[in-house]
Amino acid sequence: MAKSSESVVIIGGAIVGSSIAYFLREVGFSGAITIVERDPTYQQSSTALSASAIRTQFGTPVNIHMSQFGADFFRTIKDRFGSTADIGFVERGYLILGGPETVEVRRAGVEMQRKEGADVAALSAEELKQHFSWLNVDDLGVATTAWRDEGWFDAWSLLSLVRTSARDRGVTYVKGHAEYVEVSGGRVVGVKLSDGNLLPADWCVNAAGAASASVVRGIGIELPVSARKRTVFSIKAPLSRDGFPMLFDTSGAWIRPEGEGFICGIAPTEENDPDATGDFEPAHELLEDVLWPALAHRIPALEQLRVERAWAGHYEVNTLDHNGIIGPHDEIPNLIFATGFSGHGVMHAPATGRGVAELVAHGEYKSIDLSPLGFGRVRSGTPLHESVVY
Ligand SMILES: Cc1cc2nc3c(=O)[nH]c(=O)nc-3n(C[C@H](O)[C@H](O)[C@H](O)COP(=O)(O)OP(=O)(O)OC[C@H]3O[C@@H](n4cnc5c(N)ncnc54)[C@H](O)[C@@H]3O)c2cc1C
Numbered sequence: 001m002a003k004s005s006e007s008v009v010i011i012g013g014a015i016v017g018s019s020i021a022y023f024l025r026e027v028g029f030s031g032a033i034t035i036v037e038r039d040p041t042y043q044q045s046s047t048a049l050s051a052s053a054i055r056t057q058f059g060t061p062v063n064i065h066m067s068q069f070g071a072d073f074f075r076t077i078k079d080r081f082g083s084t085a086d087i088g089f090v091e092r093g094y095l096i097l098g099g100p101e102t103v104e105v106r107r108a109g110v111e112m113q114r115k116e117g118a119d120v121a122a123l124s125a126e127e128l129k130q131h132f133s134w135l136n137v138d139d140l141g142v143a144t145t146a147w148r149d150e151g152w153f154d155a156w157s158l159l160s161l162v163r164t165s166a167r168d169r170g171v172t173y174v175k176g177h178a179e180y181v182e183v184s185g186g187r188v189v190g191v192k193l194s195d196g197n198l199l200p201a202d203w204c205v206n207a208a209g210a211a212s213a214s215v216v217r218g219i220g221i222e223l224p225v226s227a228r229k230r231t232v233f234s235i236k237a238p239l240s241r242d243g244f245p246m247l248f249d250t251s252g253a254w255i256r257p258e259g260e261g262f263i264c265g266i267a268p269t270e271e272n273d274p275d276a277t278g279d280f281e282p283a284h285e286l287l288e289d290v291l292w293p294a295l296a297h298r299i300p301a302l303e304q305l306r307v308e309r310a311w312a313g314h315y316e317v318n319t320l321d322h323n324g325i326i327g328p329h330d331e332i333p334n335l336i337f338a339t340g341f342s343g344h345g346v347m348h349a350p351a352t353g354r355g356v357a358e359l360v361a362h363g364e365y366k367s368i369d370l371s372p373l374g375f376g377r378v379r380s381g382t383p384l385h386e387s388v389v390y
Contacts, residue, residue: 001363004030006202008360009191011178011215013037014047015159015346016338017207019353021166026354029361033170034199036191038177042159044280046209047346049313051232051263052155053246053256054347055094056118056146059109059387060323062372063344064116066351069368071149073350074158081161089153090257093120093145095132095245096388097298100141109387110144119147134239136298145245152246152256155346162353174199178208180218181335188335203360205336210277210314212339221329224378225340227314229268229276231283233291236261237305248390251294261308266291267390282310317342321383326352327359327374336360337375343390 002008008024010017013035021033042048054074056067073080074089098106110122122144125137167173177194181204188204206212210227217223241257248254255264266286267273287307295302318325318340325340336359338352345352355370365371372384 002029002031002203002360007032007034007200008203008205009199009201010035010205010207011181011191012207012209012212013040013163013173014042014045014207014209015155015162015349016209016341016352017205018159018163018166019349020205020207020338020356021171021353022162022169023350023353023357024361025166025169025171027357027361029357031202032172033166034172034174034201035166036174036176036178036193036199038175040173040175044313046313046316047155047159049232049311050155050346051152051254051256051265052158052346053094053152054150055246055344056149057094057096057109057113057120057144057388059112060372060384061112061116062368062370063323063348063386064113064118065368066348066370067344068117068149069351069354070347070349071151074153077158077161081165085161087153087157087161089151091148091151092243092245093147093150094248096144096248097128097140097250098142098144099139099250103141106142106144119149120144121147134299134301136300140250150246152258158346158349178215181206181216183219183332183335186332188332201334203334203336205338205356205360207338209339209345210316212316212337216335223325223337223339224319225325226275226317226319227277228273228317229279229283229312230265230315230343231286231310231312232263232265233282233287233310234258234261234263234308235305236308237302239299239301247298249294249298251290251298252390253291253294253298254390255295255299264291264295266294276314280312280314282312284310315343316340316345320378320381321385322389323384323386324348324352324373325375325378326355326370329375330379
């Protein structure tokens with residue numbers, strides 16, 4: 001539990017790091033908070049390059065609870081940040097499609113999610129066809145959706161609001177590259193910057209996203225977090241955006257409305273998904289080879305589409321189990337991880353921010369128990385299995 005005279009240094013100032021700083025003030029921590037950020041333009045941060053969607057359809061209760069908190073945070077953004085605050089939150093369910101062989105498993109998933117308080121439902125292929133006439137349901141058996149707490153928003157606006165608020169409440173953003181964490185006597189004592197300066201720290205939070213493994217490698221910690229490239233295509237198509245969901249196809253392809261058109265993507269196969277540190281070149285071949293055929297099969301209107309632009313960002317993939325790693329290192333109690341979200345870090349940033357802030361300020365989780373996401377499972381190599389991974 002931190003005293004008010006103590007200092008917190010957060011490595012990485014995008015949505016996760018900034019949310020932690022914001023919530024540290026929200027929970028009453030009055031000590032010094034410094035965020036070290038190597039690129040204040042955030043050009044290559046996952047946050048800026050994300051598809052910025054939120055879902056409660058997870059296979060793990062803790063992920064569902066984090067999303068519920070996130071959705072509530074997004075809905076009430078004006079209460080927190082003032083009447084002009086706007087993150088363009090479109091509250092609309094994901095539509096996750098499944099083949100006939102998945103009906104039982106998917107219905108069981110919905111049962112579990114409903115038990116955890118998610119407002120989700122399963123639709124049959126007939127119901128799907130009634131609601132979404134533009135969809136080819138021939139090879140489908142089921143789809144699941146949510147009536148609330150899912151949708152999409154603008155991550156950049158969210159980051160700006162959280163960051164500005166943190167700054168206004170005395171959080172210092174320092175431009176610098178954190179080279180490693182300095183440890184002495186089993187505790188972090190500071191963060192060493194590449195310009196040679198040492199930022200003294202009573203608490204250190206590693207929120208460096210896809211680069212978070214490199215920050216602790218020097219002290220012998222092998223964090224299973226790897227930068228994996230994900231390409232987003234912005235397209236125009238002769239298809240109405242009215243009521244169009246965040247659609248996840250059985251092929252792994254996804255598409256949702258954005259601006260005057262749509263954005264869409266698909267993950268590469270595992271063999272074609274190496275660590276991509278430093279590589280931000282969009283994987284254009286994915287569109288022709290896999291994504292377009294998959295989309296056109298599912299939505300015949302997409303046989304015609306025009307690509308406007310494409311970009312690539314990094315998922316900070318936790319190669320152990322595709323779930324966030326949140327909480328202290330087992331042997332270095334003042335070193336806290338907040339990374340490895342594997343494609344759901346923006347939606348889970350508010351809950352992570354509040355959880356880590358509670359941990360630092362109160363010595364325990366007060367709201368959502370995030371301990372299932374702790375470092376212990378990394379140490380023991382015991383994955384927390386998440387069945388709904390995109
Ligand atoms: C294409 C794509 C689509 C996505 N879609 C979604 C989605 O729909 N919903 C969702 O919730 N999530 C999505 N994600 C994932 C989400 O973007 C990330 O999980 C989230 O942004 C992680 O936030 P972060 O602050 O931890 O990391 P980042 O945003 O990457 O921030 C880390 C920051 O740390 C800084 N940094 C790194 N190393 C150092 C260092 N040594 N010293 C100083 N600073 C350092 C970086 O400059 C960066 O600004 C998507 C990601 C991508 C790439």
